[in-house]
Amino acid sequence: MVAENTQVQMRKGILEYCILSIISRKEIYASDIIAELKKAELLIVEGTLYPLLTRLKNNGLLSYNWKESTSGPPRKYYEITEEGQDVLKKLDVTWKELLFAVETSLEHRTI
Amino acid sequence: MNKTIIININSIVFHIEEDAYEILRSYMIDIKRHFGRSEDSKEILEDIENRIAEMFSERIHSGKKEVIGIVDVNQVIAQMGRVSDFEAGILEDESTTTKDPIDYSAEKASSEHVDQAAEPKISAANASYFAKKLMRDPDDKMLGGVASGLGHYFGIESKWVRVIFLAFFLFAGSGAMLYVVLWMVMPLASSRADRMAMRGEAPNLENFKKSFEKEIDEFPALNSRDTGGRAKHTVESVIGRILRVIGRILGVFALSIISISLIGFFIVFVFSWLNLSGFHTDIMFPPLLNMETREAYFALMAGFLAISIPFMSLFYLLLRVLFNAPKMNNYASLTLLTMWCLSIIAVIYFSISTSHDFRETSTIKVEKPLQPATSFVLSERDVRVIDASDEDRSKGRIKAIDEGYSLRDDLAITIESIDSLEKPFIQYNYTAKGRTFKQASDNASDIAYKVKQDGRNLIFDSHFLFSTDKKVYRDQRIDVKVFLPVGTSVTIMNNMDYKVRNSVWIHDCYPGINHKSTEWIMTKNGLKCATANPEEQKDEKNEEEGVTSES
Numbered sequence: 001m002v003a004e005n006t007q008v009q010m011r012k013g014i015l016e017y018c019i020l021s022i023i024s025r026k027e028i029y030a031s032d033i034i035a036e037l038k039k040a041e042l043l044i045v046e047g048t049l050y051p052l053l054t055r056l057k058n059n060g061l062l063s064y065n066w067k068e069s070t071s072g073p074p075r076k077y078y079e080i081t082e083e084g085q086d087v088l089k090k091l092d093v094t095w096k097e098l099l100f101a102v103e104t105s106l107e108h109r110t111i
Numbered sequence: 112m113n114k115t116i117i118i119n120i121n122s123i124v125f126h127i128e129e130d131a132y133e134i135l136r137s138y139m140i141d142i143k144r145h146f147g148r149s150e151d152s153k154e155i156l157e158d159i160e161n162r163i164a165e166m167f168s169e170r171i172h173s174g175k176k177e178v179i180g181i182v183d184v185n186q187v188i189a190q191m192g193r194v195s196d197f198e199a200g201i202l203e204d205e206s207t208t209t210k211d212p213i214d215y216s217a218e219k220a221s222s223e224h225v226d227q228a229a230e231p232k233i234s235a236a237n238a239s240y241f242a243k244k245l246m247r248d249p250d251d252k253m254l255g256g257v258a259s260g261l262g263h264y265f266g267i268e269s270k271w272v273r274v275i276f277l278a279f280f281l282f283a284g285s286g287a288m289l290y291v292v293l294w295m296v297m298p299l300a301s302s303r304a305d306r307m308a309m310r311g312e313a314p315n316l317e318n319f320k321k322s323f324e325k326e327i328d329e330f331p332a333l334n335s336r337d338t339g340g341r342a343k344h345t346v347e348s349v350i351g352r353i354l355r356v357i358g359r360i361l362g363v364f365a366l367s368i369i370s371i372s373l374i375g376f377f378i379v380f381v382f383s384w385l386n387l388s389g390f391h392t393d394i395m396f397p398p399l400l401n402m403e404t405r406e407a408y409f410a411l412m413a414g415f416l417a418i419s420i421p422f423m424s425l426f427y428l429l430l431r432v433l434f435n436a437p438k439m440n441n442y443a444s445l446t447l448l449t450m451w452c453l454s455i456i457a458v459i460y461f462s463i464s465t466s467h468d469f470r471e472t473s474t475i476k477v478e479k480p481l482q483p484a485t486s487f488v489l490s491e492r493d494v495r496v497i498d499a500s501d502e503d504r505s506k507g508r509i510k511a512i513d514e515g516y517s518l519r520d521d522l523a524i525t526i527e528s529i530d531s532l533e534k535p536f537i538q539y540n541y542t543a544k545g546r547t548f549k550q551a552s553d554n555a556s557d558i559a560y561k562v563k564q565d566g567r568n569l570i571f572d573s574h575f576l577f578s579t580d581k582k583v584y585r586d587q588r589i590d591v592k593v594f595l596p597v598g599t600s601v602t603i604m605n606n607m608d609y610k611v612r613n614s615v616w617i618h619d620c621y622p623g624i625n626h627k628s629t630e631w632i633m634t635k636n637g638l639k640c641a642t643a644n645p646e647e648q649k650d651e652k653n654e655e656e657g658v659t660s661e662s
Contacts, residue, residue: 030162045192047142050158054151072168073121073161 011042017095018042019052020080020088023062027079053078061087115178120164121157125171127179130303135163135184137304138193145194163187243311246300253428255294263309267351271358273432277425278361281368362433369426373419380415387411402465413457420451469586473551474542481535484567487595488628489526489611490604492563493573520574521588522560524610528633531597537562537569540590554585562591569593571607601631601638 015037022028022036030053034046056062061084064076080088114129127135142159146152166187167179245264247256258276262269279286300306383399387407399407424447430436529535541558545551560575575589595601603611605627630641 030158031165045196046162046190047159047192047194047197050155050162051146051151051197054154054158058151069165072165073123075165076158076161 015042015044016052016056017091019049020056020061020084020091023078024080024085024088027065027077029075029077033078056084060084113178113180120160120167123164123168125164125167125179126177127184128181131179131181131184133302133304134181134188136302137308138184138188140304141194145197159191163191166190244300244305244308245297246305246309247294247297248300248306248309250306253431254290256299257290257293257297260297260300260309261293263311265351265354266311267355267358270432270435271355271362274358274362274365274429275354277429277432278365280425281365362429366426366429366433369422369429373422373426376415376419376422380411380419383411384408402461406461406464409457410461413454413461416450416454417458420447420454423447468546468550469544470546471548471551472542472544472586473548473555474540475552475555477539477541479537479539481537481564481569481593482566483534483596484599486567486600486602487535487593488568488602488604489524489571489593489607490568491571491573491606491610493606521586522571522573522575522591522610523589524571524591524593524607526593526595526601526611526633526638528597528635528637529594533594533596535593535595535599538592538594540592542586542588542590544586551585554587558587558589560589560591562593571610595633597633597635599633600641601633602628603631604628 018037018040019033022033028036030049031046033049034044037044053062057064057078061081062078063081064078066074067077069075115126116129116132118125118127118132118135139160143152143156146155167183170179170183171177243264246260248259248263248269249256251259251269253273258272259269261272265272276286276290279289298305300309387399387404399411402410424444427436427439431438539560541555541560543551543554543558545554558575560572562572563570571591575587631638632641633639
């Protein structure tokens with residue numbers, strides 16, 4: 001139970017970072033984000049993604065455009081804002097720090 | 112062949128099978144409930160609905176079908192994720208993600224596959240069963256399905272909940288109150304998805320199938336309730352087990368209380384009836400004495416029905432609940448209900464009409480002189496003992512008693528003093544009540560009571576009679592006052608003790624109870640002890656002499 005909790009916390013933080021990174025590459029649709037995450041073996045259900053996207057959008061990190069779709073209703077395509085790019089850069093720095101911290105901590109571990 | 116429903120998601124129309132719709136609906140309800148708390152719920156829900164609509168239309172465009180089925184809905188839900196998955200944030204089940212990654216979007220994923228994947232997640236999220244909802248069960252109900260809903264919730268058979276309700280009904284009807292409140296509060300499980308949520312089954316394909324098959328199984332035998340089955344496949348909670356034991360104990364307890372009460376009512380009924388027909392029995396419902404005999408029969412019947420019908424129905428309901436007795440047919444229950452209403456009305460009518468018979472009070476005062484004597488002996492004659500050798504008895508009176516005329520002993524005798532020079536006399540106050548003042552005075556004048564004087568003996572009848580044929584009880588009372596001149600000595604036979612209590616306190620003088628008679632002397636202030644305390648007696652005598660000589 002303790003382990004699960006920590007795992008969830010770790011993934012939650014990373015998830016936002018990953019999503020922002022994926023969106024920063026190009027304009028993208030929600031289910032394509034899922035596909036990308038799946039490729040990265042960070043598996044989430046779509047239901048988790050929508051609240052996250054909405055929150056990031058409301059924080060001004062993302063914006064979206066409606067685009068017509070051939071199969072069904074119009075789709076929301078998300079793209080990153082300038083503010084989002086700034087945040088992403090800060091996150092990059094943080095991630096590198098974290099990576100260093102983790103690697104250093106793990107270096108001489110025996111178990 | 113399946114019934115389809117047309118739904119509209121974000122202005123796109125879909126045909127969906129009924130069962131699939133139920134799943135989708137319950138899923139959407141869950142989602143709404145989940146996101147209802149967050150600020151952006153509207154937008155999130157729109158996104159999700161949009162995506163569902165898109166996935167549906169993808170399915171319809173890619174395949175050659177026109178109708179969304181259960182498989183489609185389950186796959187869409189699997190891709191979108193359940194609320195329990197949102198809570199966790201991420202699909203974190205290590206075994207499924209790393210060793211055996213399931214591609215939910217794969218078109219060919221078999222339904223079993225989806226189910227197996229869904230099941231462990233659910234059991235991980237909720238200890239042993241899917242979050243149950245407290246709802247009323249329309250399939251297993253006697254009134255509103257409250258009991259069966261509670262039964263589902265606690266995982267016990269509904270009959271034990273019913274027993275508890277019925278038992279609490281016996282305690283000042285609190286069970287009924289609780290039931291009504293719960294009835295109002297608990298929503299009805301109208302759809303299949305609701306009913307599954309109520310039973311704590313996850314709204315997925317397998318359970319839907321199960322629910323559907325069960326329904327079909329149950330169809331031929333409409334009366335059979337799924338009482339036995341439920342306990343088997345639902346995990347019985349500790350509370351459930353406790354409630355069941357309590358239910359069983361209370362059930363047996365309530366059954367025995369009700370049956371004892373019913374027997375009691377019946378005994379009172381039979382004896383009262385016999386009493387009205389002229390047999391003197393020990394058991395009698397007193398208010399009936401106040402009524403005309405013909406009315407009294409009706410009132411007795413009505414009263415009996417008014418009180419025993421609810422008990423009978425309660426008894427029957429308990430039997431039904433505990434032992435699955437067949438339901439009473441509608442005619443029988445309707446007849447019982449009608450009889451009960453009528454008897455209640457009758458009881459109210461008789462109560463009001465009888466209380467009106469007591470509205471007015473009238474007293475008739477009669478004074479009769481007594482032959483003067485220096486001493487009197489007060490004794491009682493029990494009129495219920497008929498001395499056949501007594502020539503004084505008029506035939507009429509004996510006859511009256513034989514016919515069961517009302518004998519009352521609401522008789523108060525007081526002994527008061529008058530001046531020693533006056534002649535003794537006796538005063539009768541006949542009191543009775545009636546609907547009008549006239550009737551009251553009529554009733555009062557109907558009382559027959561006389562004290563017989565035989566030399567120095569005053570003989571009081573133990574009871575009085577109502578002299579006419581109006582023998583109903585109208586609170587007839589007699590207050591007999593014996594006025595004796597100061598200085599008269601009085602002997603009270605012990606069978607009179609209890610009737611003269613308000614004028615003398617026998618035990619002040621005679622502490623023992625084994626006395627045949629008590630001796631008294633009349634003073635200005637009433638009767639005084641004549642023998643118990645010679646000293647005091649002497650003083651009093653002196654005092655009296657002083658008083659008399661002065662006057």
